[in-house]
Amino acid sequence: MRSLIDIKELSVKEIDSLIETALDIIDNPQKYSEKCKGKKLATLFFEPSTRTRLSFEAAMYELGGNVLGFSEAQSSSSAKGESVADTARMISCYADIIAMRHPKEGAPLVASMNASIPVVNAGDGGHNHPTQTLADLLTIKRKKGRFNNLTVGLCGDLKFGRTVHSLINALNRYEGIKFVLISPEELRVPSYVKNEITKAGKEYIETKDLVSAMPELDILYMTRVQKERFFNEEDYLRLKDSYILDPAKLTNAKADLSIMHPLPRVNEISVKVDTDPRAHYFEQALNGKYMRMALILMLLGIK
Amino acid sequence: MKIEEIKNGIVIDHITAGKGEELYKLLGLDKLEIPVAIMKNMNSAKMGKKDIIKIDGAVELNTDIIGYIDPCATVNIIKDGKTVNKYGVSLPRELKNVISCKNPRCITSCEQELDQIFKLTDEEAHEYRCLYCETKAK
Numbered sequence: 001m002r003s004l005i006d007i008k009e010l011s012v013k014e015i016d017s018l019i020e021t022a023l024d025i026i027d028n029p030q031k032y033s034e035k036c037k038g039k040k041l042a043t044l045f046f047e048p049s050t051r052t053r054l055s056f057e058a059a060m061y062e063l064g065g066n067v068l069g070f071s072e073a074q075s076s077s078s079a080k081g082e083s084v085a086d087t088a089r090m091i092s093c094y095a096d097i098i099a100m101r102h103p104k105e106g107a108p109l110v111a112s113m114n115a116s117i118p119v120v121n122a123g124d125g126g127h128n129h130p131t132q133t134l135a136d137l138l139t140i141k142r143k144k145g146r147f148n149n150l151t152v153g154l155c156g157d158l159k160f161g162r163t164v165h166s167l168i169n170a171l172n173r174y175e176g177i178k179f180v181l182i183s184p185e186e187l188r189v190p191s192y193v194k195n196e197i198t199k200a201g202k203e204y205i206e207t208k209d210l211v212s213a214m215p216e217l218d219i220l221y222m223t224r225v226q227k228e229r230f231f232n233e234e235d236y237l238r239l240k241d242s243y244i245l246d247p248a249k250l251t252n253a254k255a256d257l258s259i260m261h262p263l264p265r266v267n268e269i270s271v272k273v274d275t276d277p278r279a280h281y282f283e284q285a286l287n288g289k290y291m292r293m294a295l296i297l298m299l300l301g302i303k
Numbered sequence: 304m305k306i307e308e309i310k311n312g313i314v315i316d317h318i319t320a321g322k323g324e325e326l327y328k329l330l331g332l333d334k335l336e337i338p339v340a341i342m343k344n345m346n347s348a349k350m351g352k353k354d355i356i357k358i359d360g361a362v363e364l365n366t367d368i369i370g371y372i373d374p375c376a377t378v379n380i381i382k383d384g385k386t387v388n389k390y391g392v393s394l395p396r397e398l399k400n401v402i403s404c405k406n407p408r409c410i411t412s413c414e415q416e417l418d419q420i421f422k423l424t425d426e427e428a429h430e431y432r433c434l435y436c437e438t439k440a441k
Contacts, residue, residue, distance in 0.1 A: 083414050104410040106435020110417065125408045127436055192439070 036065030135288030323354025
């Protein structure tokens with residue numbers, strides 16, 4: 001019995017195999033429409049997350065399975081003080097696989113240590129969100145056709161952005177990857193993540209300037225610079241526009257650049273960019289569903 | 304300054320100067336009712352200065368804690384006034400219920416019956432991280 005708590009638990013070979021399954025699902029959806037018949041996915045969402053929950057639910061329905069669960073802690077027994085461990089044991093009696101989101105970091109790991117069915121981490125606080133990374137990887141594969149020899153720009157809040165850290169960890173394993181870390185000084189990638197890049201023998205550069213970094217990028221992964229991350233409003237106001245992507249900033253970008261964003265977007269990508277053929281963030285959300293389908297099949301041992 | 308030799312007990316020697324008190328507390332030696340001495344800044348030919356802890360009586364020590372605080376320390380078991388066993392300690396791969404995670408967003412902050420587990424993540428830097436949230440131990 002296998003769970004997925006952290007993207008690092010998947011080998012390169014397993015990621016390749018998940019991608020292969022996802023691509024086959026895209027090409028032959030009918031072949032998969034009854035693969036999970038009679039199986040139930042429990043979506044245990046201790047904090048609201050409409051998109052991730054709906055993506056998991058859509059994934060299970062498209063595999064012919066069923067879904068049960070809750071979408072906020074108030075409607076679960078945790079409101080009565082039940083521990084994560086007990087919830088996981090109890091749900092193991094009713095479902096075949098769990099997707100869990102929890103505001104506390106490590107909660108899905110605790111669930112996986114106590115459940116007798118696979119647990120998928122659907123986001124634990126600011127810590128891990130492996131299925132977002134799977135969505136990112138499928139998007140890169142579909143748009144660039146490869147994971148090696150890419151210059152990957154990561155822009156915005158690189159300090160607190162869990163999706164950024166997970167994506168770095170995943171791409172660190174491929175040859176010829178170069179990271180361009182674009183952020184205000186206050187929101188730089190933490191040193192332990194940079195150490196991981198160095199340990200993996202990969203290159204990175206840090207810059208505050210999105211426009212001058214643009215021409216060399218194969219991928220631009222945008223994240224939101226949130227006001228509450230700044231110590232004072234003055235700094236926020238000074239910096240916020242530098243990290244808003246608009247058509248003007250794309251003037252010197254490569255013709256085959258792939259613009260990605262884990263969503264939800266607020267204002268960090270102008271809506272004027274949406275019609276640019278290089279904008280791939282909505283497809284990225286769709287890719288998330290396909291990868292969740294592939295992951296559910298893998299964890300349930302269904303071929 | 305002289306502290307009497309012990310007949311039956313344990314001497315933790317070669318503790319890096321300044322770490323004796325922390326080790327004393329983490330080992331829970333403050334809760335013992337037998338004589339315990341912490342000797343600080345003692346002269347050492349090898350180390351310049353060192354701390355020593357002497358425990359006058361047989362007790363079970365968690366050597367993981369000693370290894371975590373100071374992998375240079377040595378443990379001497381004394382019986383009838385003689386050293387019958389002497390061994391070094393090393394950085395443990397895992398620490399269970401020795402230190403607590405200080406991250407307020409960690410699941411251990413609200414579910415206190417969970418074991419506090421830390422994994423050795425960087426041997427060179429003596430770095431431990433919480434099993435659950437991966438926050439670095441302070």
